[in-house]
Amino acid sequence: MSTPPRAIDIGIMSCHVCTLVIERSDDPHARCPRCLNRVHVRKKNSIATSWALLLSAAMFYIPANIFPIMRTASLSSIDDNTILSGIAELWKAGSPGLAVIVFTASIVVPVLKFIIMGILLISVQRSSGFIARQRAKLYRFVELIGYWSMLDVFVVAILSALVHFKILSRVEPLPGVVYFGVVVVLTMLSAMSFDPRLIWDNRKSQ
Amino acid sequence: MHNAQNLIVCENCDSVYRRHTLARGQVADCTVCGAVLDRYQWLSVEGQFALIVAALVVFLIANVSPIVTLGLSGMSADTTLWGAIITMWMDGAQLVSVLTAMTLFFFPLSQLLIFGWVLGFARKGLRAPGFRTAMSVLVRVKPWSMIEVFMLGTLVAVVKAHTYFDVATRPGIWAYGFLTILITVFSSHDARHLWNLTHKARA
Numbered sequence: 492m493s494t495p496p497r498a499i500d501i502g503i504m505s506c507h508v509c510t511l512v513i514e515r516s517d518d519p520h521a522r523c524p525r526c527l528n529r530v531h532v533r534k535k536n537s538i539a540t541s542w543a544l545l546l547s548a549a550m551f552y553i554p555a556n557i558f559p560i561m562r563t564a565s566l567s568s569i570d571d572n573t574i575l576s577g578i579a580e581l582w583k584a585g586s587p588g589l590a591v592i593v594f595t596a597s598i599v600v601p602v603l604k605f606i607i608m609g610i611l612l613i614s615v616q617r618s619s620g621f622i623a624r625q626r627a628k629l630y631r632f633v634e635l636i637g638y639w640s641m642l643d644v645f646v647v648a649i650l651s652a653l654v655h656f657k658i659l660s661r662v663e664p665l666p667g668v669v670y671f672g673v674v675v676v677l678t679m680l681s682a683m684s685f686d687p688r689l690i691w692d693n694r695k696s697q
Numbered sequence: 698m699h700n701a702q703n704l705i706v707c708e709n710c711d712s713v714y715r716r717h718t719l720a721r722g723q724v725a726d727c728t729v730c731g732a733v734l735d736r737y738q739w740l741s742v743e744g745q746f747a748l749i750v751a752a753l754v755v756f757l758i759a760n761v762s763p764i765v766t767l768g769l770s771g772m773s774a775d776t777t778l779w780g781a782i783i784t785m786w787m788d789g790a791q792l793v794s795v796l797t798a799m800t801l802f803f804f805p806l807s808q809l810l811i812f813g814w815v816l817g818f819a820r821k822g823l824r825a826p827g828f829r830t831a832m833s834v835l836v837r838v839k840p841w842s843m844i845e846v847f848m849l850g851t852l853v854a855v856v857k858a859h860t861y862f863d864v865a866t867r868p869g870i871w872a873y874g875f876l877t878i879l880i881t882v883f884s885s886h887d888a889r890h891l892w893n894l895t896h897k898a899r900a
Contacts, residue, residue, distance in 0.1 A: 494729065495712040503713065505706035508836050509892050512704045525892065526829050581853075584860045589853055596849075627709055627730035638843050641800065645843075645850030646857070648797050649764070651788060652781035653858060656769050660861065664790040672793045679840065688711045691730070 497691070499532060506530050534686040538612060541685040545608050548677035551670050552601060558667035561647050565660045573667060574598065574643060596642035597671070604640075604678045607633050611685060620694030630687045637682055640675045644668055702893070705734050736885050742894060745886060746816040752879045753809050759872035760802070765855055768863035777869060778802065778847075800843040808838050815891060824895045835888050848877045 498504050502515045506523035513524065515532060523530045559571035572580065574597050582590035607629045614626060647668045654662035705714045705725075709732035719725060719737040727734050740748065763775035776784075778801055785794035811831045818825035825831060851873065855864050 495714055497711045498706045498713050499711055501713065503704070503706070505708070507708070508833050510706075510708075510889050511892070512702075512706055526833055528833055581857060584857070586856050589856050592849070593853060624730055627732065631709065631732060634840075638800075638840070639846055639849075641796075641843055641846045642850050642853065644793055645797065645801075645847050646853045648781040648785050648793065649776065649851055649854040650857065652776035652784040653765065653767050653774055653854070654862070655774050655784075656772055659772075660769060663788050664785055664793060666790075669790050669792050672796050676796065683840070687709045687730075691710045 499688075499692070504530065504532050507534075533688060533692075534684060537684055537686040537689060538616060541608065541681050542612055544677050544681035544684060545605065545612070548601075548674050548681060549605055551674045551677065552605070555667055555670035555674050558670065559665045560643065560667035560671060561650065562663045562665050563654075563661075564663070566658060571665060574671065577643070593643060593646070596639050600636050600640045601674060601678060604633055604637065604682070608678070608681055608685065611690070615689045618693045623690050623694065626690050627687060630682075630685070630690070633682050637679045638675065640678070641672070644672045644675070707732055707734055736887070738886055738890055740882075740886060742816055742819045742891075745883075746813065746820055748879060748882065749809060749813040749816060752876065752883075753813065755872050755876050755879065756806065756809060759869055759876055762868040762872065764851055764869035764873070765858075765867055766865045767858055768865070769861075775867060800841055801847050804838050805842045805844055808835065808842055811835055811838075812888060815888070819891050819895050822895055824897055828895070832888065832891065842880075844873065844880055845877050848873045 498512075499515070503512055504515045505512045506526060506528065507530070508528040509523060509526040511523055511525045513530065516530070517532065519531065519535070521530050522528065556574055559573050559576075561572050561577065563570040563572065578590050578594050578597070581593060611626055611630055614621065647662075647664050650662045651664050654660055703716050705716050706712070707714070707727040707730065710727060710730035712727055712729045714725075714727075714734060716735070717725065719735060721737055721739065723737045725734040725736070726732070760778055763777055766773055766775040778797075782794050782798045782802070785791070785797060811834055815825050815828060815831050815835075818828075851870055855866070855870075858864055
């Protein structure tokens with residue numbers, strides 16, 4: 492089967508919001524005739540916005556990991572946990588399976604997102620045609636897994652609400668969890684501002 | 698534009714295809730980048746509407762009934778989603794509180810209500826009042842609804858708490874589980890098909 496034509500080459504484009512196929516227009520204020528949302532051939536300032544959000548996310552990821560995310564207080568002790576120490580505790584408490592899940596959601600997924608988005612952005616900036624199909628897959632992967640990193644944030648929220656036994660036992664959220672929530676939102680926004688079609692534009696080699 | 702209705706443009710790589718009617722279970726993949734172009738919509742508008750109504754009922758139950766109860770030497774404590782949201786606010790994590798309220802309550806709820814509203818009219822082939830806005834909001838809100846993640850989060854919290862407390866599951870956790878299943882069923886359905894399935898009331 493021959494390669495299908497690209498919309499940009501045959502003078503058409505589709506609306507991001509309602510998928511209507513319309514004639515190509517380079518007017519920045521063009522609107523979709525059907526849903527009236529802004530239409531554009533490519534997302535505006537995609538690379539710069541995506542970089543900015545990704546780098547801010549990476550910066551927030553440092554305090555998110557250094558600062559504790561949760562305090563467990565009881566009569567005899569106060570125990571502050573960071574993301575990593577929380578995972579270690581979960582592992583020792585006898586649920587290694589769950590520890591692996593939390594580790595994946597809180598450490599592996601964000602780090603993978605930083606690396607993959609970085610690779611995508613750099614390769615697009617260098618107009619690389621290298622493994623375009625695989626990079627397209629990586630992008631879809633990032634979009635798919637993105638929001639699962641909220642897992643730890645929700646765990647802290649539920650535990651803080653549940654463990655309220657006055658002085659006997661008490662769980663409280665600590666600043667780390669706020670930074671972590673910000674990281675998740677920023678990486679999601681970064682992935683959303685990236686335009687995957689750029690992977691296929693101006694390729695130097697096939 | 699001539700025949701633009703018959704064309705599909707891949708959102709991931711800009712390749713243009715002619716639209717085909719899909720048979721049961723078929724998925725159209727982009728031959729260039731491998732992204733999904735279109736899926737067979739195995740639920741009719743009527744069926745989707747029924748599912749949305751069911752999901753709304755379950756959502757209500759999930760929000761009013763406690764999720765789990767903890768016991769510690771004769772005392773017990775339970776919480777709902779809103780309990781968690783309020784606690785986070787009071788304990789100085791307002792940003793997380795707002796984020797939780799948005800991704801677990803306001804976004805999923807507006808998704809259900811708006812989709813239900815649009816589907817209700819689509820059953821008669823009509824576009825609901827505010828159709829354009831409704832459809833645009835649905836597309837924008839979709840990535841920010843995180844019920845599935847919360848479901849897994851409660852499980853992790855239960856296991857963590859289990860080491861120190863007696864944990865009893867309550868109806869809320871089952872409601873969230875059921876909601877997760879409904880959301881998964883829905884994920885193969887693209888609301889944007891409604892643009893082609895409905896027409897304006899007045900021509």
